[in-house]
Amino acid sequence: MTALSDRVHLRNGHARPSRYSAFALLRHGVTGESWPLAWRTHEPRHSYDVVVVGGGVHGLATAYYLARNHGITNVAVVDKSYIGSGGSGRNTAILRSNYLTPDGVRFYDRSLTLYQRLAAELNYNVMFSRRGHLTLAHNDSSLRTMRWRAEVNKACGVDSEVIGPDDIKTLVPFMDTSTQTRYPILGALYHPPGGIIRHDAVVWGYARAADAMGVHVHQDTEVTGIDVEGGRVTGVRTNRGSIATNVVVNCAAGWATLVSDLAGVRLPVQTFPLQAAVTEPVRPFLDTVVVSGTLHVYVSQTDRGELVFGASVDPFASYSTRGSLEFVEGLASHVLQLMPSLSPLRLLRQWAGLCDMTPDFAPIMGHTAVEGFLVDVGWGTYGFKAGPVAGEAMAECIATGRTPELISAFGLRRFADGTLVGEKGAAAVGH
Amino acid sequence: MILLPCPWCGSRDAGEFSYGGELTPRPDPRTATREQWRNYLYLRDNVAGWTTERWYHRMGCRRYLTVRRNTVTNEVAAP
Numbered sequence A: 001m002t003a004l005s006d007r008v009h010l011r012n013g014h015a016r017p018s019r020y021s022a023f024a025l026l027r028h029g030v031t032g033e034s035w036p037l038a039w040r041t042h043e044p045r046h047s048y049d050v051v052v053v054g055g056g057v058h059g060l061a062t063a064y065y066l067a068r069n070h071g072i073t074n075v076a077v078v079d080k081s082y083i084g085s086g087g088s089g090r091n092t093a094i095l096r097s098n099y100l101t102p103d104g105v106r107f108y109d110r111s112l113t114l115y116q117r118l119a120a121e122l123n124y125n126v127m128f129s130r131r132g133h134l135t136l137a138h139n140d141s142s143l144r145t146m147r148w149r150a151e152v153n154k155a156c157g158v159d160s161e162v163i164g165p166d167d168i169k170t171l172v173p174f175m176d177t178s179t180q181t182r183y184p185i186l187g188a189l190y191h192p193p194g195g196i197i198r199h200d201a202v203v204w205g206y207a208r209a210a211d212a213m214g215v216h217v218h219q220d221t222e223v224t225g226i227d228v229e230g231g232r233v234t235g236v237r238t239n240r241g242s243i244a245t246n247v248v249v250n251c252a253a254g255w256a257t258l259v260s261d262l263a264g265v266r267l268p269v270q271t272f273p274l275q276a277a278v279t280e281p282v283r284p285f286l287d288t289v290v291v292s293g294t295l296h297v298y299v300s301q302t303d304r305g306e307l308v309f310g311a312s313v314d315p316f317a318s319y320s321t322r323g324s325l326e327f328v329e330g331l332a333s334h335v336l337q338l339m340p341s342l343s344p345l346r347l348l349r350q351w352a353g354l355c356d357m358t359p360d361f362a363p364i365m366g367h368t369a370v371e372g373f374l375v376d377v378g379w380g381t382y383g384f385k386a387g388p389v390a391g392e393a394m395a396e397c398i399a400t401g402r403t404p405e406l407i408s409a410f411g412l413r414r415f416a417d418g419t420l421v422g423e424k425g426a427a428a429v430g431h
Numbered sequence B: 001m002i003l004l005p006c007p008w009c010g011s012r013d014a015g016e017f018s019y020g021g022e023l024t025p026r027p028d029p030r031t032a033t034r035e036q037w038r039n040y041l042y043l044r045d046n047v048a049g050w051t052t053e054r055w056y057h058r059m060g061c062r063r064y065l066t067v068r069r070n071t072v073t074n075e076v077a078a079p
């Protein structure tokens, strides 16, 4: 049952947070009145209908769609740190749907559709910029995979095409498209609907909207145990006390196996750090996202003018988020092969996040052998773009008890059944 | 810098090695069920703490070695 104090915020069954608007901005500016907190803090209840472990985009989106699409609001999202402290606050925010398998393409395309209207829906500026996404090919085999991807994409109604070096030069004049380089550029997969978004805003926007509908967001609340009786979940234990619940959703990404171990569910997941770096801001000159699998690097320019660089995961599994010199050295040399004129730029900072890698570069979603214990994990280096669709699908999974068609390929059983997905060609470097 | 103790070459930079992953006991291929074999292929303990793993000294003696490593701190010990 929802407490009465939370109920007064509900209007027509759908609650609305106090709206952000130009008028509100003017009023607050003139009166100096402080803004209400975007989400509230609570003492944990003794029981919830659903406890979501992990306050990243996946956990918060799951809670949001549970409340919005299914009216299930007696929900807690618990995070051992602050919300967005995991991959959701550390990623390079690239969104795209140009995957290789039809299952992947349909799934990520739905996410982009949801992202497209998210700012209006959440009344929160998530700054989605659809600026186009280029994946470079430096050899025949990648060009062949790109043609394949372009055809699968088109068949699924997703805009992608293979373009040649001249068109690449027009889109990105600073790119070295000459044939004198170590890895000459032969072509690219051009995906106009791809782009970048403001990752923190997505996390905060979902938290604010979920809170307004009665969801409790508990930060600094670590799940330390999961109670299972007779093959069913009965509750979770946290550093703030025990909570009774029949449904626990594991949205803990890099820590996914540690959480599922608590319920006795083993996962084919290994945790690898992924690093990224950002330069000092410069004038806008790059308005597409550029990815090179061969050079293990990708680049985009933020609205503030900084260049954001990323690469593939660190060479060995680890839970450490310490950056390495090898990473920035490799990164700099690879970026300069693509755009030699960037050499005077200085790097401002580098960081790392933890990625929950699966053997087939596809997520693991849905029910498990323990009744009431669901997983939404295995997001690896590519899961930010999937936040909305994963939240929507997991909410449906919980509310109806059935697995939606859109995620049926991503079940945990596929590893025992030998029906892996095979997205490596489209997800290993271009997150 | 992370140093790995190669029994042949001594302490060398981790960049010289390739990572073979955590040591997983291999079931007998003749008797293993399909499920046991797939579990061996895909499931990992993914421990946060001390774990035992295989590394390959790619840019050195080209031998395999077993290493104890703490996955949280990246401290390394001989097995």
Ligand SMILES: Cc1cc2nc3c(=O)[nH]c(=O)nc-3n(C[C@H](O)[C@H](O)[C@H](O)COP(=O)(O)OP(=O)(O)OC[C@H]3O[C@@H](n4cnc5c(N)ncnc54)[C@H](O)[C@@H]3O)c2cc1C
Pocket (backbone or CB within 6 Å): A053, A054, A055, A056, A057, A058, A059, A078, A079, A080, A081, A082, A083, A084, A085, A086, A087, A088, A089, A090, A091, A092, A093, A094, A095, A221, A222, A223, A224, A251, A252, A253, A254, A255, A259, A274, A275, A276, A310, A351, A352, A353, A354, A355, A376, A379, A380, A381, A382, A383, A384, A385, A386, A431
């Ligand atoms: C450098 C980098 C670049 C990336 N670039 C992209 C990109 O361009 N595009 C893209 O789509 N994806 C990208 N990703 C991947 C993306 O960031 C992740 O897949 C995504 O953010 C995962 O979201 P999540 O909500 O599942 O997990 P997270 O955001 O990691 O949240 C998990 C949360 O669980 C909490 N938690 C863990 N254990 C417990 C516990 N026991 N109790 C309570 N809480 C717990 C953690 O504190 C954490 O906040 C990138 C990742 C990194 C690191």
Ligand SMILES: [Zn+2]
Pocket (backbone or CB within 6 Å): B006, B007, B008, B009, B010, B057, B060, B061, B062, B063
């Ligand atoms: Zn050696």
